[in-house]
Amino acid sequence: MSLPPPSAHPTLPEPETEAGRAGLAAVRADPARTVLALDFDGTLAPIVGDPRDARAHPEAVPVLARLAPRLAGVAVITGRPAAEAVRYGGLEGAAGLEGLTVLGAYGAERWDAADPVVRAPEPPAGVAAVRAELPGLLRESEAPEGTWTEDKGRALAVHTRRAASPDEALDRLREPLYTLAERHGLVVEPGRMVLELRPPGADKGAALTGFVRERAATAVVYAGDDRGDLPAYAAVTALRAEGVPGLLLYSAPEAEAEAVPELRDGADLRVPGPAGLVAWLRALAAEIPPVR
Ligand SMILES: O=P(O)(O)OC[C@H]1O[C@H](O[C@H]2O[C@H](CO)[C@@H](O)[C@H](O)[C@H]2O)[C@H](O)[C@@H](O)[C@@H]1O
Secondary structure, three states, X not given: OOOOOOOOOOOOOOOOOHHHHHHHHHHHHOHHHEEEEEOOEOOOXXXXXXXXXXXXXOOHHHHHHHHHHHOOEEEEEOOOOHHHHHHHHOOXXXXXXXXXXXXXXXXXXXXXOOEEEEEOOOOOHHHHHHHHHHHHHHXXXXXXXXXXXXXXXXXXXXXXXXXXXXXHHHXXXXXXXXXXXXXXXXXXXXXXXXXXXEOOOOOHHHHHHHHHHHOOOOEEEEEEOOHHHHHHHHHHHHHHHOOOOEEEEEEOOOOHHHOOHHHXXXXXXXXXXXXXXXXXXXXXXXXXXXXX
């Protein structure tokens, strides 16, 4: 799929489903009562080998800053710590993003541009216990070279993207990591070449529904790429049943082997990764008149 240059004003592609077309119609009818919510890695930020190198697509902030003042709310809903998404996204201090919200750690953390501090409960004791035991467990399990642990403060994510065979590495580690998580009251969040051990109780579906209700939105758009986005997809389905039309976008990975079939097949529209998403957002911004 070729992308238009940033200066072009492409037309919005028609969603492939009836529910998606109804969602887009509701957005067009009343943008000021629409919530736009976006995942970070793989959706706003291209996937990279080292999570510390992830950055939002260069067109992401400019287009969000154009759109946000015209909508009921824009939220980044991510598995990242909220502060990290703000930093890696370049989301603080941009003119137009004064109303932005970041719901981090699957909704357990909240950051608002209008009051830029992270609000979050203390992580449960199980996180510290897992942090202490994880290095030994990875050694005992003979984790392949390239396996890397990301300490997220309230969660620990074991990544295998940089191993010679990422899927084989995950297969080797799956059972010991699930057992460790369970022993300390945590759950495992599987993602793209990662298994994350995190506290239960938060998910992107509850985070999205709460944000839609907070803004009294009458339409919602959600874009995601990974398994952690499944609850947000389910939330949009539930909101539709309540009479809030929604549009589901899937940010497709370059490698089909990394696709999440439930998202790919459940979406109303597929875009080619973060570059495709920002092209779609630009087309949306071109259609929605600025607020006077
Ligand atoms: O909810 P998200 O914003 O999509 O965050 C989910 C996880 O994303 C990150 O990992 C993924 O992106 C990395 C950087 O591109 C990539 O190397 C890795 O393979 C992906 O799984 C992040 O590191 C995790 O903490 C997030 O939970």
